[in-house]
Amino acid sequence: MGRVGFVSLGCPKALVDSERILTELRAEGYDLVRTYGEADVVVVNTCGFITQAVEESLAAIGEALDQNGRVIVTGCLGERPEEIMARHPSVLAVTGQADVAGVLAAVREALPLDARPFVGVLPVVGDGRGGALDRGVKLTPRHYSYLKVAEGCDHTCSFCIIPHMRGRQASRDAADVLYEATRLVATGTKELVVIAQDTSAYGTDLRHRTSDFQGRPVAAHLVPLVRELAEMGAWVRLHYVYPYPHVRELIPLMAEGKLLPYLDVPLQHASPTVLRAMRRPGGAESHLRTLQAWRAICPDLAIRSTFIVGFPGETEADVDLLVEFLREAKLDRVGAFSYSEVPGAAANALPGAVPEDVKRERYARVMEAQQAVSAAIQAAKVGRTLPVIVDDVGDLPGAMIGRTRADAPDVDGRVLLDTDGTVAIGDIVEARVTAADAYDLHAHALRVVPWRPAVPTWGTAPHREGPATSGR
Ligand code: SF4
Numbered sequence: 001m002g003r004v005g006f007v008s009l010g011c012p013k014a015l016v017d018s019e020r021i022l023t024e025l026r027a028e029g030y031d032l033v034r035t036y037g038e039a040d041v042v043v044v045n046t047c048g049f050i051t052q053a054v055e056e057s058l059a060a061i062g063e064a065l066d067q068n069g070r071v072i073v074t075g076c077l078g079e080r081p082e083e084i085m086a087r088h089p090s091v092l093a094v095t096g097q098a099d100v101a102g103v104l105a106a107v108r109e110a111l112p113l114d115a116r117p118f119v120g121v122l123p124v125v126g127d128g129r130g131g132a133l134d135r136g137v138k139l140t141p142r143h144y145s146y147l148k149v150a151e152g153c154d155h156t157c158s159f160c161i162i163p164h165m166r167g168r169q170a171s172r173d174a175a176d177v178l179y180e181a182t183r184l185v186a187t188g189t190k191e192l193v194v195i196a197q198d199t200s201a202y203g204t205d206l207r208h209r210t211s212d213f214q215g216r217p218v219a220a221h222l223v224p225l226v227r228e229l230a231e232m233g234a235w236v237r238l239h240y241v242y243p244y245p246h247v248r249e250l251i252p253l254m255a256e257g258k259l260l261p262y263l264d265v266p267l268q269h270a271s272p273t274v275l276r277a278m279r280r281p282g283g284a285e286s287h288l289r290t291l292q293a294w295r296a297i298c299p300d301l302a303i304r305s306t307f308i309v310g311f312p313g314e315t316e317a318d319v320d321l322l323v324e325f326l327r328e329a330k331l332d333r334v335g336a337f338s339y340s341e342v343p344g345a346a347a348n349a350l351p352g353a354v355p356e357d358v359k360r361e362r363y364a365r366v367m368e369a370q371q372a373v374s375a376a377i378q379a380a381k382v383g384r385t386l387p388v389i390v391d392d393v394g395d396l397p398g399a400m401i402g403r404t405r406a407d408a409p410d411v412d413g414r415v416l417l418d419t420d421g422t423v424a425i426g427d428i429v430e431a432r433v434t435a436a437d438a439y440d441l442h443a444h445a446l447r448v449v450p451w452r453p454a455v456p457t458w459g460t461a462p463h464r465e466g467p468a469t470s471g472r
Contacts, residue, residue, distance in 0.1 A: 002111035003031045005039030005068065007060050008139055010047030012195050012239070012410075014075055015139055016148040017098050018045045021074070022137035024104055029113050032137070036067035041092070041110045043103060046084075048077030048165065050340050061088050072106045074099060079165045080343075097165055098151060136183075141391065143426035144191035144235075144409055145184045149177050149225065153197035154205070157268075158279045158347040159308065159339065162197055171196075171203050174218040174225050175211035181229055185455045190428060191235040191389060193408065194226070200242040223249045230258035233453035235389065235428075237408055239264040243282070243290045248297070255298040260405045263294070264304040270325035271318035274311050277350060284325040291329055302406030304333035309366055310359030311339045313352035319362045323369045332377055333412045334370040338363050371438050378413070378436035387449060388415045388431045390423055397421065402429070404441065419445040427451075 008018035033039050042064040046057035057077045064071045073084055074095045081094040092110050095102030150171040153163045203220030210217035218224050229236045230253055237260045254261040269275050272283030338359040341348050388402040400417040407413045423445050431443035
């Protein structure tokens with residue numbers, strides 16, 4: 001049996017690519033192993049977005065070569081094979097991003113399998129269409145999963161080369177997405193994290209054509225897709241949502257509790273001048289109007305956003321505007337990045353490069369302003385009872401680590417829970433918040449919330465319900 005090691009780098013979209021490759025490798029009969037020493041060949045799924053990610057990817061390839069020696073490279077950096085081969089000429093093969101077939105061909109060549117003894121005994125689950133679906137290899141914990149609805153992007157943001165690397169937007173039919181979601185929920189996923197490069201634009205390339213899901217037509221459009229997902233009984237979280245008018249139709253579902261009251265909206269800046277140079281629409285005023293309209297429908301809506309500081313041509317006045325916007329917008333979560341050049345991006349040719357020390361100072365100003373906003377939002381949660389999904393165990397006996405509905409995996413805050421020791425990873429509990437800092441909450445778990453998905457479950461843990469604290 002051929003043994004394959006796998007290193008997965010980059011964003012959730014790359015993680016989904018890794019899951020697909022691993023699922024196919026396993027279906028072909030390859031054994032997936034966890035250490036370089038056990039592997040006959042190592043696949044490295046790279047990120048190639050910003051300079052730092054490129055360096056990390058090249059270092060990961062170097063480590064795999066040192067530790068194992070037989071390495072296949074795929075992913076975003078794989079779109080620039082000359083860069084990889086210049087640094088690491090001994091890699092066996094390089095394929096581009098989302099090229100599952102290319103990776104499989106390279107693995108087969110490096111590691112031919114005479115027989116595939118395990119294909120017939122893979123666990124399967126019904127797909128609702130009379131067929132059978134493999135559970136698939138997941139790189140996230142069992143209780144949450146990324147659901148990628150489209151590849152590529154039709155925008156031309158000047159700092160970004162994703163359209164060049166991943167191509168124009170190519171959406172999946174709604175039925176494909178929904179059957180995958182059904183399978184995930186049936187096999188234990190309690191939180192579906194919907195991702196794409198531009199989730200709001202889902203289906204435009206398909207002209208919103210319909211496909212058949214359990215006997216009814218569903219359009220490839222974010223609103224009907226999310227309405228269907230919301231009926232499955234899992235938490236549904238939306239990432240990379242651009243503030244198109246139709247997004248407003250989803251907010252009532254959040255107010256009704258059918259959809260997590262959470263939106264990740266990458267705004268990137270508040271200054272209309274900088275946004276224009278980024279080739280993105282809007283500015284502080286239009287951002288604020290949109291947020292106000294959404295919050296009028298769902299006051300509990302948590303909004304996460306990302307911003308770039310130090311973009312070419314950015315002035316002190318632009319940064320003042322951004323800081324003022326953050327104070328007014330009161331976003332729940334903010335990620336800020338200092339601008340760095342991406343090879344091949346149009347923004348590299350823009351005048352007005354901002355010196356590194358100025359970028360650092362602006363970054364610090366923005367983060368300081370947001371920290372005050374975030375601390376106030378967090379402090380207001382003390383004393384409330386909130387649902388928390390449990391991701392991990394903590395350091396102390398009975399301690400667990402979870403997230404509220406306002407916190408996405410990996411990028412947002414955590415809840416440090418104390419429990420009576422009966423709470424398990426993957427449980428959703430009600431917890432009373434006892435303390436807060438700018439990012440994390442402390443809480444007592446009160447009880448495990450019954451888990452009753454609306455799809456037939458397969459292979460999930462038995463339902464558990466009961467007390468969860470020592471009564472302190
Ligand atoms: S930053 Fe702009 S071009 Fe890049 S993926 Fe996002 S929307 Fe598309």
